Amino acid sequence: xNRDEPGGVKQAPEMRYSIIVPAYxxxxxxxxxxxxLSRAMAAVPGAGEIIVVxxxxxxxxxxxxxxxxxxxxxxxxNQISRARNAGAAMARGPYLVFVDADTxxxxxxxxxxxxxxxxxxxxxxGARVSMNHPKRLPHAAVAAWNFVxxxxxxxxxxxxxxxxxxxxxxxxFSLKVYASEEIWLSVALGRWGRVREQQFVILDRAVSTSGRxxxxxxxxxxxxxxxxxxxxxxxxxxxxxxxxxxxxxxxNGG
Numbered sequence: 001x002n003r004d005e006p007g008g009v010k011q012a013p014e015m016r017y018s019i020i021v022p023a024y025x026x027x028x029x030x031x032x033x034x035x036x037l038s039r040a041m042a043a044v045p046g047a048g049e050i051i052v053v054x055x056x057x058x059x060x061x062x063x064x065x066x067x068x069x070x071x072x073x074x075x076x077x078n079q080i081s082r083a084r085n086a087g088a089a090m091a092r093g094p095y096l097v098f099v100d101a102d103t104x105x106x107x108x109x110x111x112x113x114x115x116x117x118x119x120x121x122x123x124x125x126g127a128r129v130s131m132n133h134p135k136r137l138p139h140a141a142v143a144a145w146n147f148v149x150x151x152x153x154x155x156x157x158x159x160x161x162x163x164x165x166x167x168x169x170x171x172x173f174s175l176k177v178y179a180s181e182e183i184w185l186s187v188a189l190g191r192w193g194r195v196r197e198q199q200f201v202i203l204d205r206a207v208s209t210s211g212r213x214x215x216x217x218x219x220x221x222x223x224x225x226x227x228x229x230x231x232x233x234x235x236x237x238x239x240x241x242x243x244x245x246x247x248x249x250x251x252n253g254g
Contacts, residue, residue: 016046017114018091019099022083024055025248026101027064029210034068036104043107044114051090052101055083078246079239080157081173081181088164088172096167098182100158102210104132109205113161116201123193124162125201126155126186133211150202153190157182159207166192178242180229213244 019037023030034050041048052065053073065072075086088096095117099105109127116122126149131142149156160182170188173181190200213222225244228235235241 013047015049015092015094017048017095017097017117018087018093019048019050019097020084020087020091021050021052021065021070021099021101022055022080022087023052023057023061023065023101024078024083024246025057025059026061027057027059029102029212030061030064031068033099033101033103034065034070036106037099037110038069040105040107040110044111046114049092051087053083053087055080079175079178080245081175081177084181085172085175088167091164094164095161096164097161098157098159099207100209102212103158104208105159106205106207109159109203109207112203112205116203117161117163121198122201123166123196123198124155124160124186124189125153125199125203126161126182127159127203128206129156129158130206130208131211132208133214135211135214138211138214153200153202154183154186155200155202156209158209160185162189166198177236178239179236179245216247216249217244 021030021033030052037050050070051073052061052070053075054062054065055075056078062072062074071090073086073090075083084098095114097110097113113125113127116125128146128149129142131138133139145156148154166189170185170192174184177184186200193200222244228241232241239246
């Protein structure tokens with residue numbers, strides 16, 4: 001409930017959480033993501049905000065974000081870690097939720113994440129992933145990821161939540177990598193939490209992601225990308241070898 005300040009001016013409600021959406025040329029997928037987030041936020045208690053980080057887009061990403069009521073932050077260097085960190089730096093809530101621009105989050109998932117952080121025994125976590133795509137092979141890959149995620153306690157980048165103090169204590173997302181930044185953060189948060197008897201968890205709820213890379217790249221190109229990381233894990237430190245994360249149809253990858 002808002003309390004009146006002297007003079008009859010109402011104080012803004014205290015911010016409970018901030019949702020951060022990194023976005024590079026996302027005008028196509030962003031509206032559905034922001035609409036789903038708005039519905040989810042309306043169904044959970046406490047004030048929240050959406051911050052869209054325009055990661056040097058050449059389309060109307062920033063305009064679309066503003067039209068849907070999001071705060072917009074600009075990050076000129078095209079790197080997912082930098083975009084996520086830029087949003088976190090502007091966040092006003094003690095709880096941070098990172099959502100990809102092509103991911104739909106339901107009210108139950110958001111509520112569980114915020115309640116988990118509010119309970120004091122959990123420092124962060126993720127959720128299961130489902131994919132909205134007609135092909136069968138991507139669903140098998142997602143099922144394999146969900147198994148690894150649950151047993152290794154690694155969050156997918158499309159949905160990751162954490163306490164802000166924990167995020168700041170570990171230095172945020174690593175600027176040394178151009179992909180897999182969510183894996184490094186999951187490990188660091190888990191380590192931070194264990195010292196404080198807090199857990200990093202994977203919720204038994206799913207968020208829905210588009211699987212758009214299946215449409216953008218050929219099976220051969222995807223297999224090549226996976227093979228590079230399997231043979232040369234440190235390739236994630238070079239943007240050159242992370243094209244699947246930085247290339248959009250009809251552009252040059254930023």
